[in-house]
Amino acid sequence: MQLPIQSQSTLYAEPWEADAGPGELVAVARAADRAGFAYVASCDHVAVPRRLADAMSTIWYDPVATLAYLAGVTERVRLLSHVAVVGLRHPLVTAKQYATLDHLSGGRLILGVGAGHVAEEFEAVGADFARRGAVLDESIDALRAALGADEFPVHHGKLYDFEGLGQRPRPAQERVPVWVGGSSPAAVRRAALRGDGWLPQGDPRERLPEQIARLYRIREEAGISAPLVVGAITEPLYVGTPGWHVGRRTVSGAPEAVAESLRAYRAVGVHQIQVRFRARGLSELVDQITAFGADVAPHLN
Template structure:
């Protein structure tokens, strides 16, 4: 069985994927979408992370990027079972004790539903304005993940010593609801795949086409085997845009559309590659059309994913 989750609309509005209706949407729309995901069997809802967008990128990326901790905490209060994923948090921008305080509190408040997705980041100006070395962000991220493992573990007074961060004798409560908050690694570069293999509980590829995924998955598993890591690793994938049924409008040539059985047959190919969690995105002209699509997918497509 392949689980399915979704990146939330509204909270990030890059021109690559945002629909026109999102520009005038707000917290009420986010809450209702999360509620529908919660009762429709979605494994997770996800929220992105950017601190500030430079003017040179604003036309393409927009400056609408809700803070993931605040947004996921808001949605935790209106949902009961769906997991809450940061996809992805650029944790190298912040001291790991600060990140641990924020996400441990979130996990505590939501009853253990957090998945901490992390990534290296790509906007140089964000790093520069916060005084973080952009060129060394990969190495900083590696150490940050290790530090977060310590800081999000069961100890009230965690200990960590590294090149960039060291701490001991400093207590943090509340602790996470679980002593093993899963950390998923985002990105598709060779460095990101290696990071996911050696440090992650799961991998979140960033838009790899279907044809590239099998080799990426094989590389990740080979790296884990070489390192002697035997615990399971989750494998994610972002699918093509979807529209359940015959679309009455132009949803774009890359969108998968049609009868539920046909969509399920196409999506089952991800499971055959070794993917166990797909991230879906629906084309829509309004919040209502989006939630209708989510419900139709859960009722009519998802049952066929396990065949």
């Protein structure tokens, strides 16, 4: 699940999150950890321009700091950046941050990456917004080297060039998974050619089969046979019968009914689903996470 509180876009934030902070964030992460969730995720924006602030808000916690903080209060749940806008930083800076996170968490990092969409954010830090797709492509290649086993990684590219520079600690994992976010044709192609996984951004169920078929077609044409983790973001969920209006798109009802709806994702080739629960406060959200882990998840496998 994408964590609440750490990003508060009006597209998905619940009203109670505005007054929440570290304590509530820890409670949610621990609940997900206990309930057997695969990962918790945190977003990435350095700065939000005034023209977008009303819709996006300016509340965007730093993902490395947030995930490292939560690594210390959880035991097994993995830590996903969904997504790190890696074009805002030099790959060696990104590698230093996330290698340290993986090292400190005992190998729980999943590095989700994306191209970004806010021009002013790129301009403010001196990054190239117009060429952000090409920057991301090479950044992934550079990060593969910088997050590998070699203490002195080597990358010679058009944009980044490094050799003979040591970075420790190394990641705890032999290979840090890199999941590519985005649903544009360029993003799907990038995920197919460079990713260990694909994180679609809001594709409705009916569009997923076409997107997934394209992913595998591109990989086959490129001769790539390695496994690819295909994800999906579900509709909002509510386990049980809500006593309040949870929205017409929300999937709700008995655990078996919620599970039946979600199993349709597996049928079209999805391997992992990211869920978001409707809740009026922290206690209701924790109850929803707990109920999902105990009563819905067993029906998914």
